[in-house]
Amino acid sequence: MCAACKLSGMVADHHVHTGFCPHASGEPRACVERALALGIEELGFAEHLPFPPGWRPRHDVTDDWAMSWDQVDEYCAIVQDLAREYAADVRIVLGIEVDYLDDVVEQTAEAVASYPFEYVIGSVHIVGERFAFDHPDLRGELPAYGLDRIHLESLALAERAAASGLFDVIGHLDHAGKFGPPADAVAVRAAAGRALRAVAAAGMTLELNTAGWRKAGRPFPAPELLAEARELGIPLVVGSDAHRPDDVGADFARAVEAARAAGYTELRHLSGAPPGPLP
Numbered sequence: 001m002c003a004a005c006k007l008s009g010m011v012a013d014h015h016v017h018t019g020f021c022p023h024a025s026g027e028p029r030a031c032v033e034r035a036l037a038l039g040i041e042e043l044g045f046a047e048h049l050p051f052p053p054g055w056r057p058r059h060d061v062t063d064d065w066a067m068s069w070d071q072v073d074e075y076c077a078i079v080q081d082l083a084r085e086y087a088a089d090v091r092i093v094l095g096i097e098v099d100y101l102d103d104v105v106e107q108t109a110e111a112v113a114s115y116p117f118e119y120v121i122g123s124v125h126i127v128g129e130r131f132a133f134d135h136p137d138l139r140g141e142l143p144a145y146g147l148d149r150i151h152l153e154s155l156a157l158a159e160r161a162a163a164s165g166l167f168d169v170i171g172h173l174d175h176a177g178k179f180g181p182p183a184d185a186v187a188v189r190a191a192a193g194r195a196l197r198a199v200a201a202a203g204m205t206l207e208l209n210t211a212g213w214r215k216a217g218r219p220f221p222a223p224e225l226l227a228e229a230r231e232l233g234i235p236l237v238v239g240s241d242a243h244r245p246d247d248v249g250a251d252f253a254r255a256v257e258a259a260r261a262a263g264y265t266e267l268r269h270l271s272g273a274p275p276g277p278l279p
Contacts, residue, residue: 011276012269013249014044014095015121015171015207015239020075021047022064024243028078032086034248041276042269043248045079046095046121046239052107058130061137076115091271097121097171100161109166119270121207121239122167124175127153134175148184151176155191162198168270169237170199172209172220192225200232205268208259210251211241219251219258226262235268235275 016031017024028045035043048066067075076094083092096117098108112120125134132138133150142150154176161167174192182188199206206229212220221229229236238255242248256278259267266275 011040012042012044012238012267013040013240013242013252014042014093014119014169014237014270015046015097015209016043016242016248017047017097018045020067020071021243022066026245028082030245031242031248032082032090032092034245035090036086038249038252040090040249042091042093042271042273044093044095044119044239044270045075046097046119047075049096049098049108049111051099051101052104052111055101055104055107056130057126057132057135059132059135059138059141061132061135065135072115076117080116091269091273093118093271095119095121095270097123098167099123099125100157100164100166101126102157102160105164105166112166119168120166121169121171122158122161122164123171124154124157124161127157133179142179147176147179148182148188150179151182151188152191155188155195159191159195159198162195162202162204165202167204169205169207170195171207171239172212172241173206174221174225175209177212177218177220177222178215189224192221193228196225196229196232196234199229200234205235205237205270208236208238208255209241210238210255211247213251213254214247219255223258223262226258226264230263236264237268237270 018026018028050066050069079094100122126132209220240250266277268275
């Protein structure tokens with residue numbers, strides 16, 4: 001890759017999936033090499049944590065959500081080995097993405113504490129009575145469930161996730177936007193505001209998820225929510241939500257523009273390194 005193609009000043013991607021995730025592909029090493037080619041200085045892996053034993057979504061959906069429990073130790077070891085191997089070139093951080101599930105909060109907390117994760121992204125893919133709105137098997141069920149209901153319930157769950165104390169980062173806050181805008185935009189905007197205030201009160205970080213451009217034509221969260229997050233003093237990280245090595249760093253130039261337009265001047269690093277200025 002030519003030097004001109006490298007990312008200038010955008011030094012961290014904190015949301016990367018690999019072949020450990022059944023609906024993703026690629027080796028962790030390939031993601032590291034992609035990050036190096038782009039000039040990324042900090043790379044955070046954040047595979048999906050399995051559901052607690054015995055917990056399942058309500059519908060019979062393909063079991064391709066996450067690693068199996070017997071893979072988690074291997075995942076941690078591989079990321080930690082890569083961190084040591086590439087220490088001179090890139091900071092590699094061991095993260096995890098965890099679904100907020102109201103009825104198994106304690107079990108989830110115990111599971112997270114059992115592993116050496118350096119940060120935890122809290123996300124919402126399941127609403128209501130275990131309705132897995134983001135699973136491809138259930139796309140045909142979305143109209144009957146109601147798009148506004150998905151927007152409102154997912155944002156309410158994000159608000160409770162922030163209050164739970166389980167997470168460091170709230171991932172793709174208004175993810176339901178990938179399925180289209182709500183009919184009652186005022187109610188959904190109010191729900192998003194409550195979620196952001198909960199994130200601020202908890203001292204958490206917000207993710208600017210660039211997969212939104214691939215899925216909805218705009219980032220997650222939407223620009224107006226980024227601006228509100230900045231007003232609330234919420235720190236920001238960027239994640240590609242990569243599901244293959246070529247997605248690492250995707251749309252980061254757009255992310256810089258969106259963050260700057262919202263009033264941000266710097267981005268957090270989840271390794272503990274000082275925040276990096278926007279270019």
